[in-house]
Amino acid sequence: MPTVLVFCEVQDNKLKKASREALSIGRKLAEAAGGDLVAFAADRAAADDAGRYGAKKLYVTNAGGYNTETYTTAMQAAMEQASASIVLLGGTSNGRDLAPRLAARLNTGVASDVDRLEWTGGKLRARRPVYSGKAFATVEISGTPAIATTRINAFPAEESGGGAAEVVEISASLDSKTTVVETKVSEGGELSIVEADIIVSGGRGLKEAANFSLIRDLAQAIGGAVGASRATVDAGWIDHQHQVGQTGRVVSPNVYIAAGVSGAIQHLAGMSSSKHIIAINKDPEAPIFRIADLGVVGDLFTIVPALTEEVKKAKAH
Amino acid sequence: MNSVVCIAQVPDTETRIKIGGDGRHIDETGVKYIVSPYDEYALEAAIRLKEKEGGDVTVLGFGPDRVQQALRESLARGATKALHVKGEAGDADSLGIAKVLAAAIKNLPHDLVFFGKQGVGTDNSLVGPMVAELLGYPQINVVTHLDAAGGKVTAHREIEGAEEIIEAATPAVITAQKGLNEPRYASLKGIMAAKKIAIDTKSIADLGLAESDILNQRVTVVSLELPPEKSGGRKIDGSDPQAAAKEIVRYIKEEAKAL
Known part of the structure; x- marks a missing residue:
C-alpha cells in the first residue's frame, strides 16, 4: 500500500495552486498504486482544501513560516509517520528548496520540475524538461521514498469531492541556523x-x-x-x-x-x-x-x- | 573569509541539442563546454568577498579532463586555488555528485560554499542544497544580494513575487541567482597569473568514497527525447491594428478559453 505524501503551502488560508496541482497528480498516483493520499502543511487551515483534493490525512506542524531546516525535520517526521513511498512537492521556491535537502537526508532519489508522472512496475517514472526544454528526459527514481517537484501549470488541479482531511499533529525540532529577518514583497x-x-x-x-x-x-x-x-x-x-x-x-x-x-x-x-x-x-x-x-x-x-x-x-x- | 566555489561545466546555451546513439544522453559531437552561467555569479561573489576580507577562493569541479579548462578560466578571473576531482560525473546522479563535492569540501578552507542556483542544461537545482544537508550547513538558495562578515552571512533569497532577507551562521551554502553581481572578465594579467597555479587533482577513491556508491544511481535516465516539432499556426496581417486586436481576443476567448 504505497502512500503518497504531498507537501502543501498555504496562502491567504487557501492552498497554493502548486499544492493543489501536486495533490491532484498525487491522487492519481495513489489510485494507480492502490495506496492513500496524505498531505503535510504548517497550517491547519490546509485541512479543508487538502481533503477537497483527495488527501485523507493532513500532517500539521507548528513550524511557522518557511525555514529550510525546520521544514526538513518536520517533513521527515511526516514521511516516517505516513511511511510514504512517494513524496511530491509543488515546484514553488520553497518546494524546490526543500526537496533536495530531504533527498540527501534520506539518501534517496529526486526528480525536479517534472511535467509527467506515472507509477509503473513499483517505481515512479517522471518526465522533465532539460536544456530549458530543448529536450525531455524520462527518469526512473529508485530509493524510498521517491521524491519529485512538480512543474507549475503542468498538472491540472482537480477536486475529488472529499471532505476535510483528518488532522494529525506532529512535533519537530525548531532548531535552525537560519533566520528569515524580513520578507519584502515586490x-x-x-x-x-x-x-x-x-x-x-x-x-x-x-x-x-x-x-x-x-x-x-x-x-x-x-x-x-x-x-x-x-x-x-x-x-x-x-x-x-x-x-x-x-x-x-x-x-x-x-x-x-x-x-x-x-x-x-x-x-x-x-x-x-x-x-x-x-x-x-x-x-x-x-x-x-x-x-x-x-x-x-x-x-x-x-x-x-x-x-x-x-x-x-x-x-x- | 575563505570560499569554495563549485563549478559545473555545461554545454554552451547556444547548443542545438541532438540525442546520442544510446537514446539516453546528448550527442557530444561538436558541443562547446562553458562554465555554467549561474556559477559565474557565484565565483564573482566569492572573489569580491576575498578582495574585501582576504582569504582564499578555491574552485572545485568534478568530471572528466575537460573540467580543467573551466577551473583554469575561473583561476584567470581571480580564484586562488583549484581542485579537480576526476571521474565520470555524467554517470552519477545529483546526490552522487553532491557526495563527491561534500567530501572534497571538508578538506578545503571555507566559511562559505557557493554554487549557481542550477546547472544550466540538466536544470536540476539539487546539488547545492544536497551538499548543505550532507555537511550539516544552512543554505540560502537563489540569492540576489549577499553580505558576509564575522561568522554571519546575510542574503536576499528570491521567491515568488517577493524577496526574503535571511541570516545564517557560517559555514553556509549559498546558491547564486542572476542579478547577484556583474561577473568580471578575465584580464590578461589574470590569465598569466592563473598559469602559475597548479590544479590539484584527486580521484573519488582519494576522497575515501566508493565509486559504487557515487555511481549507483537513485535517479536513472530511461530516455531522452526532443520535443515534437511545432509546425507553427496561422499568420495574419496586422496592418489594421483594431482588426488584429479583435482576432487575438477572439482566439484567446474561443480557443484558449481564457478571458
Whole structure:
C-alpha cells in the first residue's frame, strides 16, 4: 500500500495552486498504486482544501513560516509517520528548496520540475524538461521514498469531492541556523511568471525601457504576468525575475503573448510548452512565428495598445 | 573569509541539442563546454568577498579532463586555488555528485560554499542544497544580494513575487541567482597569473568514497527525447491594428478559453 505524501503551502488560508496541482497528480498516483493520499502543511487551515483534493490525512506542524531546516525535520517526521513511498512537492521556491535537502537526508532519489508522472512496475517514472526544454528526459527514481517537484501549470488541479482531511499533529525540532529577518514583497505585488495562466512578454522590439509600459498595461488588463526576453533584461530595461528562457524561468502558461520578441533559441526553449502562443512581430521571418499558434505580422506599438483596449471591452461584458 | 566555489561545466546555451546513439544522453559531437552561467555569479561573489576580507577562493569541479579548462578560466578571473576531482560525473546522479563535492569540501578552507542556483542544461537545482544537508550547513538558495562578515552571512533569497532577507551562521551554502553581481572578465594579467597555479587533482577513491556508491544511481535516465516539432499556426496581417486586436481576443476567448 504505497502512500503518497504531498507537501502543501498555504496562502491567504487557501492552498497554493502548486499544492493543489501536486495533490491532484498525487491522487492519481495513489489510485494507480492502490495506496492513500496524505498531505503535510504548517497550517491547519490546509485541512479543508487538502481533503477537497483527495488527501485523507493532513500532517500539521507548528513550524511557522518557511525555514529550510525546520521544514526538513518536520517533513521527515511526516514521511516516517505516513511511511510514504512517494513524496511530491509543488515546484514553488520553497518546494524546490526543500526537496533536495530531504533527498540527501534520506539518501534517496529526486526528480525536479517534472511535467509527467506515472507509477509503473513499483517505481515512479517522471518526465522533465532539460536544456530549458530543448529536450525531455524520462527518469526512473529508485530509493524510498521517491521524491519529485512538480512543474507549475503542468498538472491540472482537480477536486475529488472529499471532505476535510483528518488532522494529525506532529512535533519537530525548531532548531535552525537560519533566520528569515524580513520578507519584502515586490513593488505592486506583481504576479510571478511561474504561477501565471497568462504571460505577456516583451522583447527588444520595444526599443527602450519605458515602452515596457505597453506590456504592463496589457498584462494588467488581461490579468497576466509580465515576461521578458534575455536581451531586455541584460539591457537593464526590466528586472531578471521577469526573464523567460534559459538563464530565466521555464514557463508553460495557458496563454503566452510575445510582443517584439524575435525568438532566440534560449527564449523559445523556455516557453514553447505554453498551450496557446500568440506572437506579434513586424518581421515575418522572426523565429517566434515557427512556434506561434497565432502570429500577427505588424507593429506592436499600434497593435498592443489596441489589444489592451479590446481586452478591456471583452472583460467589461 | 575563505570560499569554495563549485563549478559545473555545461554545454554552451547556444547548443542545438541532438540525442546520442544510446537514446539516453546528448550527442557530444561538436558541443562547446562553458562554465555554467549561474556559477559565474557565484565565483564573482566569492572573489569580491576575498578582495574585501582576504582569504582564499578555491574552485572545485568534478568530471572528466575537460573540467580543467573551466577551473583554469575561473583561476584567470581571480580564484586562488583549484581542485579537480576526476571521474565520470555524467554517470552519477545529483546526490552522487553532491557526495563527491561534500567530501572534497571538508578538506578545503571555507566559511562559505557557493554554487549557481542550477546547472544550466540538466536544470536540476539539487546539488547545492544536497551538499548543505550532507555537511550539516544552512543554505540560502537563489540569492540576489549577499553580505558576509564575522561568522554571519546575510542574503536576499528570491521567491515568488517577493524577496526574503535571511541570516545564517557560517559555514553556509549559498546558491547564486542572476542579478547577484556583474561577473568580471578575465584580464590578461589574470590569465598569466592563473598559469602559475597548479590544479590539484584527486580521484573519488582519494576522497575515501566508493565509486559504487557515487555511481549507483537513485535517479536513472530511461530516455531522452526532443520535443515534437511545432509546425507553427496561422499568420495574419496586422496592418489594421483594431482588426488584429479583435482576432487575438477572439482566439484567446474561443480557443484558449481564457478571458
